[in-house]
Amino acid sequence: xxxxxxxxxxxxxxxxxxxxxxxxxxxxxxxxxxxxxxxxxxxxxxxxxxxxxxxxxxxxxxxxxxxxxxxxxxxxxxxxxxxxxxxxxxxxxxxxxxxxxxxx
Numbered sequence: 001x002x003x004x005x006x007x008x009x010x011x012x013x014x015x016x017x018x019x020x021x022x023x024x025x026x027x028x029x030x031x032x033x034x035x036x037x038x039x040x041x042x043x044x045x046x047x048x049x050x051x052x053x054x055x056x057x058x059x060x061x062x063x064x065x066x067x068x069x070x071x072x073x074x075x076x077x078x079x080x081x082x083x084x085x086x087x088x089x090x091x092x093x094x095x096x097x098x099x100x101x102x103x104x
Contacts, residue, residue, distance in 0.1 A: 008100035010064040015095040018056050022089035026058065033082060037062070040076070042069025056091060070098065 018026045030048045037046050045063035064070040073079055 008066070010067055010070055011099045011101075012060070012062045012064060012070060013097045013099070014060045016058045016060070016086070017091040017094075018058060018089050019091050020056050023056055026086065026089055029082070029085065030058075030060075036078060037073070040069075040073045040078075042066060043073065067098065 016026075027048075034046055034048070037043060042065040043062060044065065045061070047061045049059045049061065051057035051059075062070075064073070
């Protein structure tokens with residue numbers, strides 16, 4: 001299969017630093033909403049990872065069929081409502097990377 005830069009699959013990494021008193025809240029929220037995120041058109045994978053040395057640091061790793069699919073999710077009411085809740089728990093500003101495979 002020939003690789004096309006027109007609409008490459010995106011792997012999205014988001015680093016979230018959560019206030020210590022909200023670590024369990026964050027885990028419960030993400031656990032409850034994982035299926036809803038995976039149900040969004042274009043999302044094929046989602047993992048939430050916790051740093052072993054710094055338990056307040058989490059990474060989400062998601063796969064999207066395109067930037068357009070990711071942006072559609074990010075513009076949804078579901079995302080806005082979720083983000084509104086989670087951003088109250090941030091220790092620092094989140095960092096995000098959208099990556100596509102450069103060599104196949």
